[in-house]
Amino acid sequence: xxxxxxxxxxxxxxxxxxxVRLTWLGxxxxxxxxxxxxxxxxxxxxxxxxxxxxxRLPLKPDRQLVQKWVEKLSREKISAVIxxxxxxxxxxxxxxxxxxxxxxxxxxxxxxxxxxxxxxxxSKLIAVKPGQTMTFGDFTVTFIESVHGPAVLGHVPFPxxxxxxLVPPAAAGKYRLGGVFALLIAHPAGTILHHGSxxxxxxxxxxxxxxxxxxxxxxxxxxxxxxxxxxxxxxxxLVVPIHLDNFFKPLKDDMSFLPMVKFDEFCxxxxxxxxxxxxxxxxxxxxxxxxxLDAAILPGDVLR
Ligand SMILES: [Zn+2]
Numbered sequence: 001x002x003x004x005x006x007x008x009x010x011x012x013x014x015x016x017x018x019x020v021r022l023t024w025l026g027x028x029x030x031x032x033x034x035x036x037x038x039x040x041x042x043x044x045x046x047x048x049x050x051x052x053x054x055x056r057l058p059l060k061p062d063r064q065l066v067q068k069w070v071e072k073l074s075r076e077k078i079s080a081v082i083x084x085x086x087x088x089x090x091x092x093x094x095x096x097x098x099x100x101x102x103x104x105x106x107x108x109x110x111x112x113x114x115x116x117x118x119x120x121x122x123s124k125l126i127a128v129k130p131g132q133t134m135t136f137g138d139f140t141v142t143f144i145e146s147v148h149g150p151a152v153l154g155h156v157p158f159p160x161x162x163x164x165x166l167v168p169p170a171a172a173g174k175y176r177l178g179g180v181f182a183l184l185i186a187h188p189a190g191t192i193l194h195h196g197s198x199x200x201x202x203x204x205x206x207x208x209x210x211x212x213x214x215x216x217x218x219x220x221x222x223x224x225x226x227x228x229x230x231x232x233x234x235x236x237x238l239v240v241p242i243h244l245d246n247f248f249k250p251l252k253d254d255m256s257f258l259p260m261v262k263f264d265e266f267c268x269x270x271x272x273x274x275x276x277x278x279x280x281x282x283x284x285x286x287x288x289x290x291x292x293l294d295a296a297i298l299p300g301d302v303l304r
Contacts, residue, residue, distance in 0.1 A: 009240070009280050009296055012287040020189045020291040023073065024282050026251050027089050028196030028216050028243045031073050032185060032290065037137025038077040041183060041194055042090040043097045045069055048172070050248040053088075058169030061093050061118075070100040079136040083107035084196040085148060086114055086162055086178035089247055095120045106134070110162035110178025117165035130181070142184040144205075148177055149198030151219025156199075184208065190291035193234055196243060200229045209235040211293050213277075216243035218261050223269045231270070231277055238293060239279045241266065253285045 012021050023031045028042040046062040053059070070078065078101035083094045091111055095118030098105035105115040106126040115125045128134070130145035148156040160176040182204065183194040190211040198220035213236035220226050231239050244263055246256045257263055270279045278301065282288050289296045 009282045009288045009290075010298060011283070012289055016289060016295060018189055018292070019289050019295055020187050020192070021287050022192075022282070022290040023287045024242060024284055025069070026245045026284055027247045028084060028194070028214075029090075030194065030214060030242065031078075032139070032192060033073075033077050034138060034187060034189070036077070037079045037139055038073065039136060039139055039141065039185065040073070040078050040081045040097055040101075040103070042084055042094070042196055043069065043081065044089050044091075044093050044247065045251050046093050047247050047249065047251055048088070048092075053172045053248070056171040056173060058171055059088060059092060060169040061096055063096050066093055066096040067100055070097060075101050078103045080134070080141075081105050082141065082183060083111040083114075084146075084183060084194065085180040086110040086175055087158060088172050088175040090196065091175055092168070098124060107181070108161075108178035110176060113162040113164060114166050114175070117167040117170075128181075130179070138187055140186045142186075144182040144184055144208075145201065146180040146182040146195065146197065146204060147199030147201055148180050149216070149219040150221050151198070154221075184210070187291060190293060192290060193236065195230055198226060198243075200226065202229060205230065205233040208233075211237050212290055212296070213239045214242050215239055217241045217263070217266050218243045218258050220266075223262075223266055227270060227273065232273065236277050238296065239270065239277050240282055241279070245284065251285065253283065255284055 020034050027044050030041050032039045045065050048059045081098040083091045091114045095115040104124045104126050109127045112125045112127045128143050133142045158176050162176050185192045192212045193210040194214045196216040198216050244261045246258045
């Protein structure tokens with residue numbers, strides 16, 4: 001594993017029958033699709049500047065940019081927009097993706113209130129509870145209760161719930177956490193776990209094993225404990241770090257790290273488990289193959 005950022009997963013070339021492809025939109029935002037059905041998780045492309053967030057200025061989602069992304073990802077393939085928690089960097093743009101794609105917006109009651117405030121139709125708002133499962137085409141998504149990482153000076157930022165429709169523009173602090181979900185995504189080609197925020201509950205992955213783990217690494221506490229409770233516990237075979245890019249800068253395909261993300265430290269500690277899982281980075285804004293696993297990795301990489 002190199003310490004500088006370099007993508008080490010296979011980019012898609014043409015349609016591969018039976019495969020699941022993944023596009024990383026920065027932060028915890030991913031689009032996962034199999035050619036017929038697609039699941040969009042935590043899409044956030046407006047990427048408000050650091051000063052606007054810190055000064056608590058009202059944040060206005062960039063609907064034009066959302067439109068462009070919906071076209072790029074291909075509108076008809078977006079079957080669902082799922083939000084893992086309601087902070088602005090996960091939830092602020094999600095309602096507009098749902099509106100543009102005509103897809104349901106799915107998450108906690110807080111996320112539903114973000115959707116309501118943005119004008120998503122009631123019939124397209126779905127509140128889910130931990131343990132619930134939903135099916136989209138060949139994908140089955142299970143919502144697993146999780147915990148937010150201690151992201152700001154050891155604390156979870158903007159705790160609490162959003163109890164009434166949140167109408168943008170709104171300050172970052174209005175996007176309260178709500179609950180936190182990890183998303184277990186099962187497909188005939190394999191299993192992907194989206195663990196977007198770097199907290200965990202010790203027993204949350206009892207009895208669960210996955211092929212690919214999309215692991216949010218910003219705002220984590222102890223890296224060893226985190227890897228042990230999430231990557232080792234789920235017996236993940238391929239770990240792909242997400243939520244490590246500087247989301248205060250516009251979304252482009254050049255990666256720059258979020259300050260304090262300590263990517264080198266993450267790599268060093270993950271490397272100690274190289275006999276158990278492989279860590280591979282992915283490019284921003286490009287489609288890669290996620291499943292089946294042997295198609296995802298570069299020739300020469302060996303999965304144990
Ligand atoms: Zn958050």
